[in-house]
Amino acid sequence: MKFNLQLSMDSVKVSINGHPISERALRKAEKKAGPVSPGSYWYDQRAGFWGVMGHECSGIIPPFIKEFSYSMPKNCAGTVTDATTGDKLRSLGKLAPTIEKMKRGFGMHVPEEIS
Structure with a gap:
């Protein structure tokens, strides 16, 4: 018996860079x-x-979240x-010392002016 474990965009609340994120991975x-x-986000x-997705930067969270x-x-x-x-930005230097110190971000949400 085969199971289709592929997530569809209809069955998830969050997508990152166009990819659906499972509840387990999100937690x-x-x-x-x-x-x-819930929302559709881009993440560097x-x-x-x-x-x-399609809008400017709304915040910063720790990089390299698997x-x-x-x-x-x-x-x-x-x-x-x-x-x-x-001019095109090439480097932003050291950012968000609070996030670096806490080793945790403040989350992601769709701003009211976009929703």
Whole structure:
């Protein structure tokens, strides 16, 4: 007997970089990310930046969360440029010392102005 364990977008509450996240994986990821509300998010696994798919960055959580380690779709967050100069951002330096110190994020949620 074969079982189809593939998740569909209809059966999950959270997707990261276009991939559905199972409840079990979400619970495990939330130990590092903090609480994650239902939604479709992009996540930069190297920097920890996150946002609602198709929108700008909404926050930062710890990088390298295994359960969220999917490649980011092209242009999922819009542009990555300096708002003043229009120059492409190359490095943001050291960010979020509180998150680094706590080794935990403050979660992910869809901002009211988007929902």
